[in-house]
Amino acid sequence: MNIIKAGDNRVAKIINRKKLSSEAKYRLSLFTYIYSVNDRYLIYNTLTSEVTELTENEWNAVQKIKKEPVSYDFIKENGLEELAVTRYIVETDYDDVKQYQQTVFLLKTMAGNKKGLSSYTIFPTTGCNARCIYCYEEGYTVKTMTTETADRLVEYICETKHDDTVNLRWFGGEPLANSRIISHICNALKERGVSYKSNMVTNASLMTRELAHEAKELWNLKKVQVSLDGAREDYALRKNYYDPIKHNYDIVMKAVHYLANEGIKVNLRVNVDFDNIARIPDFLHEIKAEFGDMENIRLYIAPLFQEEHDERCLELYKEIFRLTDYQKKIDVARNIIGAHDSVHIRTNYCMADVVDKCVVITPEGVFNNCEHLPEKQTWGNIFDGVTNKAELDELKKPMPVDEKCAKCPFLPECTPFYKNGCPCWFEQCYEFRCLKTEFKLRNLLEGADTETDNEDEEL
Numbered sequence: 001m002n003i004i005k006a007g008d009n010r011v012a013k014i015i016n017r018k019k020l021s022s023e024a025k026y027r028l029s030l031f032t033y034i035y036s037v038n039d040r041y042l043i044y045n046t047l048t049s050e051v052t053e054l055t056e057n058e059w060n061a062v063q064k065i066k067k068e069p070v071s072y073d074f075i076k077e078n079g080l081e082e083l084a085v086t087r088y089i090v091e092t093d094y095d096d097v098k099q100y101q102q103t104v105f106l107l108k109t110m111a112g113n114k115k116g117l118s119s120y121t122i123f124p125t126t127g128c129n130a131r132c133i134y135c136y137e138e139g140y141t142v143k144t145m146t147t148e149t150a151d152r153l154v155e156y157i158c159e160t161k162h163d164d165t166v167n168l169r170w171f172g173g174e175p176l177a178n179s180r181i182i183s184h185i186c187n188a189l190k191e192r193g194v195s196y197k198s199n200m201v202t203n204a205s206l207m208t209r210e211l212a213h214e215a216k217e218l219w220n221l222k223k224v225q226v227s228l229d230g231a232r233e234d235y236a237l238r239k240n241y242y243d244p245i246k247h248n249y250d251i252v253m254k255a256v257h258y259l260a261n262e263g264i265k266v267n268l269r270v271n272v273d274f275d276n277i278a279r280i281p282d283f284l285h286e287i288k289a290e291f292g293d294m295e296n297i298r299l300y301i302a303p304l305f306q307e308e309h310d311e312r313c314l315e316l317y318k319e320i321f322r323l324t325d326y327q328k329k330i331d332v333a334r335n336i337i338g339a340h341d342s343v344h345i346r347t348n349y350c351m352a353d354v355v356d357k358c359v360v361i362t363p364e365g366v367f368n369n370c371e372h373l374p375e376k377q378t379w380g381n382i383f384d385g386v387t388n389k390a391e392l393d394e395l396k397k398p399m400p401v402d403e404k405c406a407k408c409p410f411l412p413e414c415t416p417f418y419k420n421g422c423p424c425w426f427e428q429c430y431e432f433r434c435l436k437t438e439f440k441l442r443n444l445l446e447g448a449d450t451e452t453d454n455e456d457e458e459l
């Protein structure tokens with residue numbers, strides 16, 4: 001056997017066994033995922049994130065353990081002790097879920113509990129110059145942050161921030177539709193000596209060369225996610241800008257150049273469904289011609305939010321992985337960051353389950369824990385502070401492990417939060433995770449580690 005991807009050392013230190021019991025019976029851990037392709041045999045531990053390649057004999061022995069528990073002698077005879085030490089194989093009475101929970105608890109305790117907020121997701125406006133047919137904010141009343149609210153927000157950040165650099169995430173609506181308020185907030189923070197950096201989700205159609213420079217210098221903008229809709233004709237139809245003469249595909253391509261030329265990292269998120277997917281290969285060639293091998297531009301293909309809840313979503317995901325392989329083949333703006341020596345277990349899913357570190361703030365200064373702004377998940381505002389302590393306490397409580405997740409190998413990747421806490425959760429989560437895992441493992445065999453940064457960051 002041969003480790004082809006190192007896992008999280010911290011987890012290994014907590015869960016690995018020093019000595020195996022010769023009396024015990026052994027089975028595969030809940031967190032062991034096995035996969036074989038083209039006569040290569042892989043075993044993946046979703047808790048440690050380690051991936052090991054097995055020989056055919058070892059693989060056959062693992063298949064036997066998958067069917068029924070085996071003795072220590074069987075483990076020894078087949079040279080699988082190392083898999084038992086590193087917890088791919090565990091004793092039959094081992095409590096996988098409890099071990100996972102204890103590991104996360106220990107890691108959180110070791111990380112300490114620094115006081116203060118580290119991340120503020122700010123909506124400068126819920127308005128937008130586009131009218132995407134799929135916008136999940138359709139129907140929201142348009143609200144735009146005033147200077148008075150922005151001034152109070154700056155006070156609020158100073159009062160609540162931790163004593164390190166804070167992360168500002170500009171979200172909307174279209175945040176650039178109120179870029180004035182972004183500059184206002186950043187100027188005020190700068191005057192007060194607050195250290196900050198920022199990132200943004202935008203359609204980029206309002207980004208100019210001058211603004212990109214300001215974004216780098218004043219906003220400390222490090223990363224931007226630009227949403228695209230595939231080929232030019234799909235883009236025009238889907239974005240449906242109020243003023244398509246001023247705001248259109250070509251303007252956005254220029255904007256991406258301006259941002260990238262400033263050294264800002266640009267992630268192009270290409271939203272697909274069954275209506276535009278056929279034209280994506282041509283579009284990928286267009287992107288290659290447009291951006292060549294510019295280092296800081298990455299592209300990833302993702303389903304439209306609504307499609308994730310459609311019964312054909314797995315079919316769509318299969319197409320997306322196929323296209324991502326094609327993207328790799330033609331070598332265009334790949335979302336592949338290179339070999340990783342180490343990875344970290346997720347101790348939280350996203351900003352929404354760490355309300356003592358992260359907060360979302362609407363244009364009116366209202367708190368939320370999620371950028372989709374679920375109505376009931378608010379507990380106060382920047383003017384009055386906490387007005388609903390019961391709701392805040394509820395959001396702070398760790399989510400219990402769902403019955404379905406307690407039987408699923410992907411629990412360490414999803415965390416207990418995802419299934420019952422994220423509005424993006426979808427019914428076919430398990431099947432999707434299998435597809436994604438096998439895609440990643442295939443890439444690993446080809447020498448590329450596809451750790452993507454298109455997901456919500458752990459905080």
Ligand code: SF4
Pocket residue numbers: 128129130131132134135136137172173174202203239
């Ligand atoms: S660009 Fe974003 S905010 Fe604007 S309409 Fe489209 S999805 Fe909605």
Ligand code: SF4
Pocket residue numbers: 402404405408409410411414415418419429430433
């Ligand atoms: S959310 Fe779905 S994929 Fe994730 S652990 Fe639960 S059942 Fe598994």
Ligand code: SF4
Pocket residue numbers: 349350351352369370371372421422423424456
């Ligand atoms: S990942 Fe889900 S819960 Fe977290 S912020 Fe995004 S939509 Fe909200």
